Amino acid sequence: MAYSHIAVDIKGSVGVIRLDRPKALNALCAELFMELDEALNGFEADDAIGAVVLTGSNKAFAAGADIKEMQTKTYMDVYKKNFLTGCEERVDTSRKPIIAAVAGYALGGGCELAMMCDFILAADNAQFGQPEIKLGTIPGMGGTQRLTRFVGKSKAMEMCLTGRMMGAEEAERSGLVSRIVPLDDLVDEAINVASSIAELSQPIVMMCKESVKKSYETTLAEGIMFERRVFHSTFSTEDQKEGMSAFAEKRTPDFKNC
Numbered sequence: 001m002a003y004s005h006i007a008v009d010i011k012g013s014v015g016v017i018r019l020d021r022p023k024a025l026n027a028l029c030a031e032l033f034m035e036l037d038e039a040l041n042g043f044e045a046d047d048a049i050g051a052v053v054l055t056g057s058n059k060a061f062a063a064g065a066d067i068k069e070m071q072t073k074t075y076m077d078v079y080k081k082n083f084l085t086g087c088e089e090r091v092d093t094s095r096k097p098i099i100a101a102v103a104g105y106a107l108g109g110g111c112e113l114a115m116m117c118d119f120i121l122a123a124d125n126a127q128f129g130q131p132e133i134k135l136g137t138i139p140g141m142g143g144t145q146r147l148t149r150f151v152g153k154s155k156a157m158e159m160c161l162t163g164r165m166m167g168a169e170e171a172e173r174s175g176l177v178s179r180i181v182p183l184d185d186l187v188d189e190a191i192n193v194a195s196s197i198a199e200l201s202q203p204i205v206m207m208c209k210e211s212v213k214k215s216y217e218t219t220l221a222e223g224i225m226f227e228r229r230v231f232h233s234t235f236s237t238e239d240q241k242e243g244m245s246a247f248a249e250k251r252t253p254d255f256k257n258c
């Protein structure tokens, strides 16, 4: 498929998707969402891909949902079509790890899209925010829920109620991003990290991701039981035998993804 709002590349076993709508600071229009969905479906189905990097430009990861596309929509338009439902779902439900490499603005839907990824590497110029309140609306792609889980109620409430932006250092301090990387190194570093994950056993990586995600959706006791059962199930895989044998034999494991 030819894309007009994203650029797709493969680096070894890493799928790279770059949001590429520079004139609108990668504002997330309907077509961009469709293309993102299509590209992620392709990577999800491709056994040769072990992890995905999602990035934007140096100026903007994404400056939010497309305001110009939304401005004339009525309540009936958005309610009847269940606006924003499903368009970003593939990111949230992807079984392969997705790393957001965020430089510049990650605002509104851009911040929400980054938060749907498994973790965020931020360039030193990254700016995160949920400015929807200034547009007379509220976050609609999970911002009030995910931001609160990342940074806690007080900071999430302040950010959502004022619309102020948070720089990379504050985002790292608050637990929103895993690490800050110099702007020039951001995408290479994200690809390196993704490659190191892609070298591991794909099913075990999926199980690990599922287990961490569970912690957001359940009680501690249920989460620990879930983890224990998944941990037990890793012993049914050849890759667990290979990983532990390779350690004992002081060699690099050769995972077969089974």
Ligand SMILES: CC(C)=CC(=O)SCCNC(=O)CCNC(=O)[C@H](O)C(C)(C)COP(=O)(O)OP(=O)(O)OC[C@H]1O[C@@H](n2cnc3c(N)ncnc32)[C@H](O)[C@@H]1OP(=O)(O)O
Binding pocket: 023, 024, 025, 027, 028, 063, 064, 065, 066, 067, 068, 069, 105, 107, 108, 109, 110, 131, 132, 135, 138, 139, 140, 141
């Ligand atoms: C998911 C839900 C429910 C909601 C949302 O996401 S609502 C959107 C939230 N985001 C915002 O409110 C941010 C809007 N953008 C800005 O405030 C500024 O663009 C900026 C601070 C990010 C950057 O300012 P700067 O002066 O550097 O650049 P601009 O001239 O303002 O923008 C360049 C170009 O991009 C267009 N643009 C930017 N953001 C969006 C957007 N979210 N939707 C549509 N278009 C956007 C901007 O209009 C301009 O294009 P034109 O020159 O053609 O007007």
